[in-house]
Amino acid sequence: MYYPYFRGKQFELLALRESADVMAEASFVPIIEPVRESLNGLERALQAISDAGGEAIVIINPRHGDHKADGATISAFLDANYKDDSAISAGILLVNGTSLETAKALISRHADHAQTLVHAGFTAPRDLAEYLRDNDIAVTNVFIEDQASMLYRRHFAAGTRVLVRDGFEQQKNADYEPVDAFSDLHITYTDLDMDGYGDFLTVGDRFSEGGGPAYAVAIHLTYIDPDNDDAMFVYHFKSDSNDTPTDPANKFAEALAKLIAKLDAPESKLVETSAVEEFRRLHDAGHFPGLGYIKKLSIRHHIETLADYHRNADA
Known part of the structure; x- marks a missing residue:
């Protein structure tokens, strides 16, 4: 059903581990593109997924990060640990x-x-589809929407088909509007002849190794709006003191105060996820946990919001 696309940075893998039970229960299948040389974090994440009875896809030839020139280490890792485990798929x-x-x-x-x-x-879909068909090779096909046109997708009509859309428009934190549209794929994927859908969470597809000091801090939280046909939107709660990169703790406190005000407002449509509970605890304690930790909570909230939506929609 839902195939969230993770890049294997530290806090993304931590979010994956901490969400393993939620994803397994909801039958969500994360796609993981390892971008760090060490696979220890990936190993721990996959162990959590396996322990929860879940599934995952591991990209063996990453486009980004430390393995982009050679994914042999990832292939060897899968051979050694998951060769006979159909729940862990090799992603190409x-x-x-x-x-x-x-x-x-x-x-x-x-x-x-x-x-x-x-x-x-990829630029040879017809030839690849013929190769798969002639050799009776069964695969799951995941299409990155803006890089695999509808005409392209027609060549791969068999098997499980998944469409991944980047719903998160990456900007400088100070430039975000309070609310942006995110996606409607969780509703419309079957209308597009897909068996599942995905996104790049509240991180976005564009990969970066890390930026400089943050002039602004933003907390990105998604929500589903029943007054807009259950489409998904994203709040951007931003700091106010954005002229210098100093005092990130105060910037976080400013953004967090706006988040809490929205949560406590009668019109709030945010799901009270475990990540939201953690934001409330951070607010009460006046604690700044670091920017990576904030990203982790945002990812967890996104996953739990979609799990809540599907649980209620199927009820």
Whole structure:
């Protein structure tokens, strides 16, 4: 159903571990693109997912990060730990520079694993679809929406099909409007002949290794609006003292005060997730946990919000 796309930074993997039970219960399947040389964080995240009885997809040839030149370490890791585990799928990322022969070689290399193809700019869909069909290879197809057109997707009509949309427009924190539209895919994915949908959480698709000091602090929390056909939107709670990069704790306190005011307002449509409970505790304690921790809570809230939506929609 829902396939959130994670990049394997520290706090994203922590959010994944802490959300493992929620995702397993909701039948959510995270896609993980490892971007750090060490796979220890990935190993702990996958262990949490396995312990919860969940599933995951691990990209074996990342586009970004420390493994972008060679994903052999990731392949060896999957061979050693998850070769006979159908719940952990080998994800093959097909980008603009991926040749047909490379795609075939990666598929053959992971013939003993469950396989997922992530289509993100690949230019030989007809030939690849024929190869899969002629060799009776079953895969899950994940399409990054802005890099795999509808015409492209027609070549891969068989098997499980997932559409991933980047609903989070990345800007400088100080430039965000109070509210932005996020996505309606959680409602419309079946209308698009898809079996599942995904997004890049409240992080966005654009990858960066890390920025400089924060002039503004923003807390991004998604919500589903029943007054707008259950479409998803995102609040951006921003600090006010944004002229210098000093005193991030005070900037966080300013943003957090706006979040709490919205939560306590009668018109709030935010789900009281475990992440929201943690934001309330941070507010009561006057504690600044660091920017990465804030991102982790935002991701957890997003996952729990969608889990709550599907739980109620299926009731």
